[in-house]
Amino acid sequence: MKQNNKKTTKPVWLKVTYDQKKVDRMNELLSGLSLNTVCAEANCPNLGECFGSGTASFMILGPNCTRSCRFCDVPHGHPKPVDLTEPLRVAQATKKLGLTHVVVTSVDRDDLPDLGSDQFVRTIQALHEVTPETTIEVLTPDFQGRTDCLDKIIAAKPDVFNHNMETVRSITPKVRHRATYSTSLGVLKYVKEHATSKTFVKTGIMLGLGEKDEEVYALMNDLRSINVDFLTIGQYVQPSEKHYKLREWVPLERYQKYYHEAKIRGFKFIASSPLVRSSYKAQEELMAVYEK
Template identity: 55%
Template sequence: MGRSEHTHQRKPDWLRIPVRGGRDLNRVKALLKSLHLNTVCVEANCPNRMECFASRTATFMVLGSVCTRNCRFCNVSPGTPEPVDAEEPVRLARAARELGLRHVVVTSVTRDDLPDGGAGHFAAVIRELRTRLPEASIEVLIPDFQGDPDALATVIEAGPEVINHNVETVPRLYSRVRPQADYRRSLELLKRAADCGRPMAVKTGLMLGLGETREEVLELFDDLRRAGCDFLTIGQYLAPSSEHYPVAEYVKPEVFDDYRKEAEKRGFRHVASAPFVRSSYKAAEALEGKAEA
């Protein structure tokens, strides 16, 4: 996979799947609206959302819908975020219980405006979920907290089953794709989580098709394993609009399969690698050790 020119390309057939609606999706949307909650599944129009809802998995997005960073791949609006909603953890836990979720994934916008980066809010969500839905497993997809180890410790001490933090791409592309992030800082966060001594999985994800090379991807795998990362998701980058970072390449399914095999050789406990894989894809099955890539 070489460094392709950034041109507008026609999507290949393997990236054309129908986005299904249905009674379950409408029920989820109505509940989220009534409780003033966001999910990445619905907000991002994720192609996997019906499959996830059917398996009783959903990804909630907390701390508002405005981000303090402006990554060029992301569709979340940058700007000045709204105040933290202290009642959000209670409403989220209520929604998770009403939906009968068995695995709850919680993510957020990046909140560099907050002293703890929102870590305390993540911990409050975890505690509410434990109270109202004790049978469910919990996964948190967290920002880098600007490298603050105390913020990370706040989340870890609340006891999620999975700590997830996405590296997104290879280090060479950070300055272009996510200039306010730092690759080494993200690796250090993953390593701290892996070394914390608690029985939880450490997870990360990346996108392909941004202009990375195969050698860079394999070096990234090695970095992640050295950091103690257990789970890995790999999906195709799809530009949300013409204003976002352009797609350099539509990566063929057989290349995703090759990367899955290479990652498994390196000892990842679970790898999901396919064009439509996203961070939360088959998250519950991965934790149970039963999912197929």
């Protein structure tokens, strides 16, 4: 039970507007098709805006994740059997919503022999078939670094391959579960080396976990040394008391500083502000690069 008269400690930029009718309409459509979104499962602060404007990021193979990272609000639990009709439903929802760019992510599925990679492939294929004009972004787990899983996804030709580093090297073991900094970097490197130039490689990090400037720059250098194209930087918001303790509401100036530092290092696109999430306005990002 929350205490009365609790003073808000959230910064002003964490204010978002909410149009109930539009959100309800989106929820109806999604539940009608039995689809999960990372927006709802991770309780995203941008949900009102994105659902209000008719966009969503689908989370396949869920809703339960086989890992329990300390920053994440997606439920950890016993995974459900793979639903082979899910890829088609994602494609149908994408078409119904008229999305010109779709983000498909998943929970971790360390329980499956293919670690969930085949369902990504099936979803990409379904999207290609049902809504061929829609650009596709996949936001994947690390697949334990297994290149056979990555090869299949590369072959399916997503427009953007996204895998989040989440944080700097020193904090990774404190917040991620069964995932390492070097494995994630290896995943990005492998995809960049093996995918065609039509697949952009993207990653994202959270701020406010206690990272230092030099560590963020070291991470940027690591990413650019393997030619990662896009970088997203946003504020960590602690989902509950049980989760990793928020160290800091990072001031806006630092987002701007990191933006410039990233720009200097040659990322093709950088989104850096508190409410940025890995799939937030992903379409604008891709469009900006296509226009160049």
